[in-house]
Amino acid sequence: xxxxxxxxxxxxxVAAPVVLLSASSAYSARPHGALSSATLPALKTRKxxxxxxxxxxxxxxxxxxxxxxxxxxxxxxxxxxxxxxAATTGAKGGHELLLFEALREGxxxxxxRDPTVVVMGEDVGHYGGSYKVTKGFAEKFGDLxxxxxxxxxxSFTGMAVGAAMTGxxxxxxxxxxxxxxxxxxxxxxxxxxxxxxxxxxxxIPCVIRGPGGxxxxxxxxxxxxxxxxxxxxxxxxxxxxxxxxxxxxLMKAAIRSQNPVILFEHVLLYxxxxxxxxxxxxxxxxxxxxxxxxxxxxxxxxxxxxxxVLQAAKTLVSKGYDPEIIDIRxxxxxxxxxxGNSVKKTHKVLIVEECMRTxxxxxxxxxxxxxxxxxxxxxPIGCLSSQDVPTPYSGPLEELTVxxxxxxxxxxxxxxxx
Numbered sequence: 512x513x514x515x516x517x518x519x520x521x522x523x524x525v526a527a528p529v530v531l532l533s534a535s536s537a538y539s540a541r542p543h544g545a546l547s548s549a550t551l552p553a554l555k556t557r558k559x560x561x562x563x564x565x566x567x568x569x570x571x572x573x574x575x576x577x578x579x580x581x582x583x584x585x586x587x588x589x590x591x592x593x594x595x596x597a598a599t600t601g602a603k604g605g606h607e608l609l610l611f612e613a614l615r616e617g618x619x620x621x622x623x624r625d626p627t628v629v630v631m632g633e634d635v636g637h638y639g640g641s642y643k644v645t646k647g648f649a650e651k652f653g654d655l656x657x658x659x660x661x662x663x664x665x666s667f668t669g670m671a672v673g674a675a676m677t678g679x680x681x682x683x684x685x686x687x688x689x690x691x692x693x694x695x696x697x698x699x700x701x702x703x704x705x706x707x708x709x710x711x712x713x714x715i716p717c718v719i720r721g722p723g724g725x726x727x728x729x730x731x732x733x734x735x736x737x738x739x740x741x742x743x744x745x746x747x748x749x750x751x752x753x754x755x756x757x758x759x760x761l762m763k764a765a766i767r768s769q770n771p772v773i774l775f776e777h778v779l780l781y782x783x784x785x786x787x788x789x790x791x792x793x794x795x796x797x798x799x800x801x802x803x804x805x806x807x808x809x810x811x812x813x814x815x816x817x818x819x820v821l822q823a824a825k826t827l828v829s830k831g832y833d834p835e836i837i838d839i840r841x842x843x844x845x846x847x848x849x850x851g852n853s854v855k856k857t858h859k860v861l862i863v864e865e866c867m868r869t870x871x872x873x874x875x876x877x878x879x880x881x882x883x884x885x886x887x888x889x890x891p892i893g894c895l896s897s898q899d900v901p902t903p904y905s906g907p908l909e910e911l912t913v914x915x916x917x918x919x920x921x922x923x924x925x926x927x928x929x
Contacts, residue, residue, distance in 0.1 A: 605788045611781040613755035614644045614720075617762035618682065620791070622652055625680065628766055631658040631667055632684035632721075641686045642722055642781050668694035668719075672701045675717045680766060688723030688775070689735035702771045703746035715746075718765045720774040724815055724865055725902055725913050727779070734902035734909075739871045741773055742843050749842040750796055751775040753817040755785040757840060760794030768796060775842070777815045777865075799846040805835035808923055809853040811876060812863040813839045816914060820863050823919035834923060842872055850876075851884050858889040859926055863919055868896035890929060893922050 608616065622628045630645055636659035639646030648657035660667035664685065671681035685691040691698065698719065705713050725734045741747055748770050752758035758776070765772035794800075802817065803824060812820045817838045824834055835853050839845060854860055860880060862873040873894040880892060898912040 605786040607784060607786045608755050608759075609781065610752070610755045610758050610776075610783045610785075611642050611644050613759040613785075613787060614752075614762050614776065615646065617759035618644065618766070619648070619651075621763055621766045622648070622656065625766075626656075627678060628680045628682065629656045629658065629674065630682045630684065631660055631671055633660055633662055633686045635659060635684050640684055642778075645684065664690050664694040665697055668697040669701065671717055672697060672705065672715060675715045675771075676705070676713045680716045680718075682718040682720065682766060685719065685721030687733050687735075688721050688737050689732055691719065691721070691737060692735070692740070695740070698741065698747070698771075698773075699744045703744040706746060706770075714769045715771045716766075716769050717771045718762075718774060719771070720762070720765075720776060722776050722778040722781070724775075724777040724779065725897070725909065728904055728906050728909060729778070729902075730904045731901035736866045736871075736897070738773075738775055738842050739866050742872065742875060746771065747843065748772045748796060749775065750840055751777075751814040751842055753777070753780065753814050753838055753840070755783060756787045757794050757800065757838075759787060760792055761796065761840070764793040764796050767793070772796065775814060779815055780818075783818075794840070797841050797844060797846055799840055799849040800838040801835075801849065802838050803834065803836040805833040806857060807833045807927055808835065808859040808861060809850075809857045810834050810836045810861045810863060810919075810923070811839055811850065812836070813842065813872070814865060816863045816865050819914065819916050820919055823916040823923070826916075826920050827923055830924075832923060832927060839876070845876060845879055847879060847883060850880065854880060854884045855887045858887055860888070861893040861895070861919075861922055861926060863895045863914055865897055865913060867899055868894070869899050871896055890926055893926055895919060895922055 618628075618630070622630070630648060632640075634641060635645045636649040636654060636657045638659075639648070645657055649659075660670075668683060668691075671683050674681045685694075702715055702717055702719070705715055723735055723737060725736075738749060738751070741749060748768070750761050750765065750772065752761050752774065761774060765774050802821070810820050810824075817836075820836055824836060827834055835857055837849060837853060839850070862876055864871060864873045866872045868874070873896050877892045877894055880888075895914045895918055897914065900912055902912055903909050
């Protein structure tokens with residue numbers, strides 16, 4: 512029911528005039544004005560086309576095609592020593608942004624570039640989103656492209672899936688990632704599987720994003736880590752941002768992808784500040800990021816734990832250890848090329864995550880490494896995860912459930928001393 516309602520809604524609430532671009536057309540030539548209800552009668556009778564850029568306008572690779580995603584052996588262009596981060600691009604000139612501002616800038620640029628991109632969710636319009644990622648969008652793009660929805664996650668997620676089927680590129684904001692459990696049916700059975708179940712007739716270029724992770728005394732319901740819930744859903748791609756630089760780059764890449772993408776944002780990283788390049792850029796959805804090259808041990812991490820690992824690394828380096836730190840970023844599929852090159856070099860692996868230990872990302876990553884690179888390992892793979900308990904409201908108890916820097920230091924020292 513929700514899906515059919517979504518398709519009907521999408522056919523009416525078209526975000527902007529959608530045209531078929533010719534080879535001589537350019538994105539800059541298209542109008543991006545805000546729509547009002549007065550324009551709807553004309554849109555109802557207008558034929559809707561899928562926006563396609565010419566060959567000259569097509570960027571390199573903004574994420575996997577459906578064929579590439581499901582090839583038996585994943586091959587990417589990642590290099591184990593790659594460090595294309597804000598630090599290496601700083602010499603090119605840039606501007607300083609908080610992480611939530613970087614997300615906003617990336618989303619805003621894509622909405623200006625492509626009139627089929629729409630935002631929907633609770634309070635994403637006039638309020639500007641729960642963490643102000645969409646602040647000012649309603650005024651700039653109009654109520655139909657920054658669409659406030661009722662508190663009904665399953666319904667507006669179904670509406671987004673229907674909109675994607677008819678040619679739009681919806682970006683859903685979950686006010687809190689835990690609330691998206693109410694939309695699990697739409698995300699699993701429709702968003703993830705419709706490309707397959709329709710025999711390839713439909714693509715679902717939909718982005719699902721929002722704050723999650725263990726905050727500061729937000730309680731069990733608002734401290735969910737849903738990556739473990741969604742990793743088993745066929746057809747979904749998952750990425751996690753950890754810095755303003757990759758937050759913007761992953762946001763833009765996710766919007767341009769033909770696949771449904773879940774972008775995980777950590778609630779405690781929104782005020783992280785960094786200088787990012789002025790020029791347009793994206794981060795490949797399938798590539799990990801080499802944060803710190805090293806030779807003694809490979810530490811695989813993502814999201815908030817990246818910063819805990821870097822904090823621990825300062826102590827480890829002062830003690831004479833040389834850890835290699837990789838932010839895996841792509842939670843599904845894993846960048847096994849970058850990970851494998853590192854394992855072949857260090858021969859020891861420690862996974863650090865905020866996800867639950869049972870059935871978490873770490874468990875899947877450990878299995879993938881054992882399956883592909885067992886012969887290169889000199890020791891069992893270590894994995895530091897959150898405790899398998901509901902997150903307590905008490906601050907001291909909450910801290911005990913999550914991996915801390917001193918635990919990372921102890922684990923590395925133990926693995927390198929054995």
